[in-house]
Amino acid sequence: MPLPAEIPIRTGRMKLPSGNVFWHEGGKSQAETVIFLHGSWQDSTQWLPAMQCLAPQYHCLAPDLLGFGESWREGKAYSVAFQVEALHSWLSALRIHRFRLVGHSLGAWVAGQYALTYPDQVQSLTVLAPEGVNDRALRGRWQRDRWLVAPWSPLPLMLPWLGNAAWVKALRARHRCLRQSPAACKTLFQRRTAAINGELLHQGLGQLWLPTLVLEAATADSVTHQLTHAWLRLLPDPQYRELTAADTPLGVDEQEFAAAIDQLKLPDLPFQVRKVPPAPPRSTVP
Structure with a gap:
């Protein structure tokens, strides 16, 4: 999707002790800030269409997690906790202390852990196709x-x-x-199983009382559906929205996605985020 010239998307780079962070940025710095964390097989360019929709009202930043895209890191060890601390260092250097946090896939796992580690900074949490939990039906999927x-x-x-x-x-x-x-x-995949399991969010998600929105594509595959509803069962008071599937980096309609995020701030809009209804899980792939 081409980006209109009237809403420019900027880029930035910053050297941190743990590596070098690259990010995309749009909107005015005086506006409410939204931080976007990309998925396992993506980088910050995944968020450009959604940022284009939200930049007129929000200050949008989408970093490449360290080791992804154009961000590089010192050393070879990786973990969710490492990404959380690198993200905190970057935001502190930018003097951003309150924001909405949005994550896809692995980015949702990092976002969830960030919200648990620094709850005073996160105003709301939105996740799509989230990782970070395990389910009995999905054991051995990796x-x-x-x-x-x-x-x-x-x-x-x-x-x-x-x-x-x-x-x-x-x-x-x-x-x-x-x-x-x-x-x-x-x-x-290339860490000890105990280390990965130690970072899962099962117990922590029950402590997230901030506004939390869980999004799902209408045609989500069975694994993604199972993970999504595992989050919904563990969160204390989640909101849920099913989005139209589309051939985009997020796999959903970008305008619907942006509207869902904006709705957390403006509940009086015609679009209403609804509480998740009880739903039987779809069949899963062993």
């Missing part, structure tokens, strides 16, 4: 990806010799995707 990126695994070496069956082509495509985001792989 095993294939672990095998695809583990340095000791023979699977990547075997991929060229497995033929052209549909499942082999899917494995090759997934392997290419994983190789393009080494920071996400190190965070999600």
Whole structure:
């Protein structure tokens, strides 16, 4: 989506002790601030269409998490806690101390942990396709990806010799995707299981009493649906919105997404965020 010249999107870079942060920024600094955190296989450009919708009313900032996009980090270890502290250092350097926080996928996990670690700074939390929780029906869902990126695994070496069956082509495509985001792989797959489980948000989400909006694409796959409703069960008072699916970086209609965020501030608009209804989970992929 091209960005109109009348609402320019700026970029910035900052050196931190833990690395170098790159970000996109739009809107006036005097306006209410919204921070956007991208997903596992994305970078800050994922948010440009949504920022274009919100920049006339909000001060929008979308950083590349350290190790993603144009942000680089010192050292090799990655964790959700590391991203939270890097984000806090960056915001402190910019003197931004109150803001709305929006996260997609891995960014939602970081956003949730940030809200728990620094609750006085976060005015509201909005998540889409959120990671950071586990569900009984989804146990073992990362095993294939672990095998695809583990340095000791023979699977990547075997991929060229497995033929052209549909499942082999899917494995090759997934392997290419994983190789393009080494920071996400190190965070999600290449750590000890105990370390990853120790950062899950199960107990913490029940303590988030700030306004929290959980968004879901109308055609979300079964895994994303299961994760979304796990968040909804764990949060004390969530709001829920199903959005029209679209071929966009977020997988949803960008204008609906922006309206959902704005609705948290302006509840008297015709669009109404509704409480999540009880819904049986869809079937999941083992």
